[in-house]
Amino acid sequence: MSDWSKVTRPIPVPNEWTKPFWDAAKRGVLELQRCQSCGHFQHPPYATCVQCMGIDLKFEPVRGDGAIYAYTIMYHTGDKRFASAVPYASIVVELDEAPGALLAGNLLEAEYTEAKVGRRVEVIFEPLTNDITLPQFRLAR
Amino acid sequence: MWDNRCKIAVSGVGYSKVSRMADIPLAAHALEAVKGAVADSGLEMSDIDGLATYPELPATGHAEVDGISIVSVNCMMAMLKLPALTWHIQVGTTNIGGAVQQAVNALLAGVCKYAVVWRAMHNPRGTYQNLPGAQAQGATQFTAPYGFGGPGQGMAVAYTRWLERNGQSRDKMATLAVTQRKHTQHNPHAYFYGTPLTREDYFASRMVAHPFCLFDCDIPVQGAVAIVLTAADRARDLKPTPAYIAGYGQRLHFETAGRIGSLSSYMEGGSSSAKLTWERSGFSPKDVDVAQIYDGFSASVIYGLESYGFCKEGEALDFIQDGRIELDGELPLNTFGGSLGTGRIHGLWHIIEGALQASGRAGSRQVKDANVSFVGASAPIVTGTTFIFVREPY
Numbered sequence: 252m253s254d255w256s257k258v259t260r261p262i263p264v265p266n267e268w269t270k271p272f273w274d275a276a277k278r279g280v281l282e283l284q285r286c287q288s289c290g291h292f293q294h295p296p297y298a299t300c301v302q303c304m305g306i307d308l309k310f311e312p313v314r315g316d317g318a319i320y321a322y323t324i325m326y327h328t329g330d331k332r333f334a335s336a337v338p339y340a341s342i343v344v345e346l347d348e349a350p351g352a353l354l355a356g357n358l359l360e361a362e363y364t365e366a367k368v369g370r371r372v373e374v375i376f377e378p379l380t381n382d383i384t385l386p387q388f389r390l391a392r
Numbered sequence: 393m394w395d396n397r398c399k400i401a402v403s404g405v406g407y408s409k410v411s412r413m414a415d416i417p418l419a420a421h422a423l424e425a426v427k428g429a430v431a432d433s434g435l436e437m438s439d440i441d442g443l444a445t446y447p448e449l450p451a452t453g454h455a456e457v458d459g460i461s462i463v464s465v466n467c468m469m470a471m472l473k474l475p476a477l478t479w480h481i482q483v484g485t486t487n488i489g490g491a492v493q494q495a496v497n498a499l500l501a502g503v504c505k506y507a508v509v510w511r512a513m514h515n516p517r518g519t520y521q522n523l524p525g526a527q528a529q530g531a532t533q534f535t536a537p538y539g540f541g542g543p544g545q546g547m548a549v550a551y552t553r554w555l556e557r558n559g560q561s562r563d564k565m566a567t568l569a570v571t572q573r574k575h576t577q578h579n580p581h582a583y584f585y586g587t588p589l590t591r592e593d594y595f596a597s598r599m600v601a602h603p604f605c606l607f608d609c610d611i612p613v614q615g616a617v618a619i620v621l622t623a624a625d626r627a628r629d630l631k632p633t634p635a636y637i638a639g640y641g642q643r644l645h646f647e648t649a650g651r652i653g654s655l656s657s658y659m660e661g662g663s664s665s666a667k668l669t670w671e672r673s674g675f676s677p678k679d680v681d682v683a684q685i686y687d688g689f690s691a692s693v694i695y696g697l698e699s700y701g702f703c704k705e706g707e708a709l710d711f712i713q714d715g716r717i718e719l720d721g722e723l724p725l726n727t728f729g730g731s732l733g734t735g736r737i738h739g740l741w742h743i744i745e746g747a748l749q750a751s752g753r754a755g756s757r758q759v760k761d762a763n764v765s766f767v768g769a770s771a772p773i774v775t776g777t778t779f780i781f782v783r784e785p786y
């Protein structure tokens with residue numbers, strides 16, 4: 252299993268578009284930006300709805316169940332902050348409730364070889380600092 | 393069909409030396425390539441009146457220093473002091489193919505007569521992707537904390553989706569790497585000229601970001617290439633046989649910042665650009681005699697072959713087998729070696745080769761009787777462009 256204990260993850264810096272996402276994650280809730288006109292969920296947050304040009308966008312909770320849309324196993328150690336964890340799985344997850352909104356994560360609590368396209372995963376939360384908690388994923392239970 | 397097809401042509405082409413690291417500044421490479429292209433055309437530098445480039449430094453986290461790590465239009469103007477200069481531009485919404493297209497438009501508009509386009513690529517010392525420190529700002533706040541940002545990862549995620557959804561094996565990609573390296577041995581300007589590659593080498597090489605091994609990634613180099621474009625009637629008076637531009641296109645699919653790994657975005661980007669190119673030129677994939685498709689990472693060729701319409705989705709790795717992409721095959725592909733053979737110079741070298749094949753100037757790698765020459769320059773997702781060059785105007 253990838254050893255994440257010595258990894259120094261870069262800390263996300265919330266901005267005016269993304270702060271609600273990180274505030275929710277800190278509470279252990281996954282919230283995504285949703286268009287109040289057409290109901291479309293999108294991620295990363297964007298200035299307007301990419302489906303209908305709506306500008307009334309709010310963050311709403313979504314269930315953290317989804318499938319691995321795509322992944323890569325990282326072997327390259329050029330990024331010293333992550334070198335101690337290679338090989339590790341960086342995954343892209345499509346949530347059941349938010350098709351098209353792709354979330355990045357790592358596959359935690361499993362061998363990196365378990366990452367496969369279409370495999371069911373669920374969100375877990377990894378506190379990074381007092382202010383920032385990272386949504387992450389493990390195999391669905 | 394496009395009213396302006398075959399009205400503009402590529403004339404001369406030029407190259408700098410390509411090396412891993414260089415003791416001279418990047419501006420000197422760009423100058424060498426531009427001088428080479430002008431001389432190849434049989435023109436004097438004082439004839440040049442248009443300049444265009446895409447100066448981006450793709451190695452992230454390094455300082456952009458004009459003349460050292462990028463070569464802007466301003467830098468080129470300062471070096472050349474062109475007495476006849478009437479037009480210039482730097483593009484941003486497309487890679488270097490967009491600069492070529494803007495030069496075509498300027499020539500059609502009659503605001504310049506002989507335009508030079510160059511692409512200069514710097515290889516910084518240390519790690520190519522010099523990743524940011526303790527904080528992840530902007531779009532990277534959703535990717536960098538998960539270790540996304542190293543070489544090829546953005547491309548690799550789409551590739552795993554393509555492989556697993558289509559029940560395909562990365563082993564088949566060895567054919568692309570080995571065939572292109574074979575083509576490279578006909579291109580003395582290429583970084584890997586004189587260095588062959590076997591299937592065994594491919595399978596024994598270290599993984600970078602699964603499914604990419606070392607030989608799926610173009611090697612960062614320092615170097616520059618350049619071309620001269622001019623109106624068809626002027627091109628016919630110059631030294632080289634002209635390569636006429638029959639049509640071009642650019643990707644129209646948009647992508648929100650920070651979205652990662654979407655295979656459908658590669659496909660939609662490529663098909664939107666190709667559709668314009670087929671419609672403008674009147675050709676279709678089955679008319680193409682030779683193709684150059686951007687291969688900064690090998691999987692780009694899959695997305696290109698499929699989204700441009702050369703084969704069906706899910707079939708590209710089967711399509712490239714059985715000699716089809718050899719110089720005497722059904723669709724000779726990346727005949728100059730591609731970026732995997734020349735080193736990482738982005739898409740202008742693909743455009744150069746497309747023009748050389750159309751004008752019959754590709755030497756020992758010339759595809760016999762090539763008339764319709766297709767180019768997909770840059771990865772189709774964000775900055776892609778497509779072109780068709782022909783030998784016979786119509």
Ligand SMILES: [Zn+2]
Pocket residue numbers: 286287288289290291300301302303304305
């Ligand atoms: Zn909407």
